[in-house]
Amino acid sequence: MDKALIELLKSGVYETLYMTLISTLIAYVIGIPLGVIVYVTDTKGICKNRIVNFISGAIINIVRSVPFLILLVAILPFTRLVVGTTIGSDATIVPLVVAAAPFVARLVESSLKEVDAGVIEAAKAMGSSKIQIITKVILPEAKPSLLIGATIAVSTILGYSAMAGFVGGGGLGAIAINYGYYRYKTDVMLITVAFLVLIVQFFQEAGIRIVNKIDKRLR
Amino acid sequence: MIRFENVSKKFFSKDGEIVAVNNVSLNIKKGEVFGIIGFSGAGKSTLVRHINLLEHPTEGNIFFDNVNLTEANEKELRVFRRKIGMIFQQFNLFSQRTVLDNIVYPLELAGVGKKERIKRAEELLALVDLVDKKYSYPSQLSGGQKQRVAIARALATKPDVLLCDEATSALDPITTRSILGLLKEINEKLGVTIVIITHEMKVVEQICDRVAVMSEGVIEEAGNVKDVFLNPKSSTARRLIMPDDRVKYLYNDRRILRIAFEGQSSYLPVVSSLTIQCETMINILGANTENIGGKAYGQMLIEIPKEADKEKRIKQYLDEHGLYYEEGGGVNG
Structure with missing residues (x-):
């Protein structure tokens, strides 16, 4: 393998990790509050509100139903507005966040739904305010499940980031497309695929280990 | 201390109206152990949830120390709830918090300082005889131990009343007896008024002073345990006894x-x-x-x-x- 290719792969791995992690982080900053809102405004929630629930649910569903590749192209003007360019890793983060945030919100919502209603009732009976129930009871009780959700989110976002290679995004996806697909270099294609698999494996394994360590229900 | 005045609770569903609690008037005295007994679906749990307003009555009023709780706002209610502890059939402990942190939780809400909180929690652990389980998690405890933690947590804010919603129904007979013994001790030593919901006559026999027999949302009879027990008037009471x-x-x-x-x-x-x-x-x-x-x-x-x-x-x-x-x-x- 020549030196240039190694350098290329190195920067590819770095860019992929950069895009994935930053996007996941921002997606969670948006997705957690959104997921909490959908959860608490549900008919069984602690702040029942049909209108807010409908609007937030609709936003999530609309964005989630647009295929990522189409979303990527459709929001190009918005991407340019935010980062000033439409190519490269930074430009990929914008559509990644837009696509991942609603997905994360759904993951968060389903994790929160696992929290035992009896525990929430007990917290209420002890005189907790709604905010306290969310921050001191529901989120901490859902923590292990939220972490499992995060490992799923990371793998999904990683997959999306590779797709962005088609329209000028960076990372391993771009290498696989530009070298492996357009130049028929099968070996490069296979190596990038192997790296993608390894990265997903790493996050999955790390996530599960952390969950096993922090979940107090499993002892 | 707790007074129900013509309280009714109706639930509205697609199948129509369900009357869970039907025109109930009750008076629970300070310092007594009051039992509410009935078969499943009689409305006992719904009724007891009116005492801390986890359920709002459709009609009627609930008084706590002569304050009408149905007129209290969210904030006032939260303060009242600290005076009313509650334990449940399924214990409802926080699974991700240690025993100590579970007991400390209501004190966090009340704004008690950290040192003070831990001191109080340790006193309570001694009361329920679980000092050595301080740093355990609920999943490591037996059912009886979990209920003891729940009792300690419910007592953390020194409530005047303790509500027990089928608190022993998930426990075996021996553990049931020891939990009931603990509740009696709390009633006698700390003067906490206790309201117990159950479907088991032996629970009422063991610790209650007075009992109300409930069926289909209605209180069929109420009185001293001895009187109801020796001379049951309602068919529900007879069926519960025999x-x-x-x-x-x-x-x-x-x-x-x-x-x-x-x-x-x-x-x-x-x-x-x-x-x-x-x-x-x-x-x-x-x-x-x-x-x-x-x-x-x-x-x-x-x-x-x-x-x-x-x-x-x-x-x-x-x-x-x-x-x-x-x-x-x-x-x-």
């Missing part, structure tokens, strides 16, 4: 007596001596008795001979031994 189908014996012309044990020594062979002293045969049709701390509690249905003189002797014997009895098993009458 479960199953023993009633079927009572529709013919046989002479049936219902004997109630209400704390006589369980060491006396009452029935054996009856047959010897009265020189007669009796037939035990059913018994539901229990030995609680060396005393007998429960019911027994016996069939006695039809001869009038024998019946007289038997009744005389029962009177002499201070046993309450009722003819016809108490179901025909």
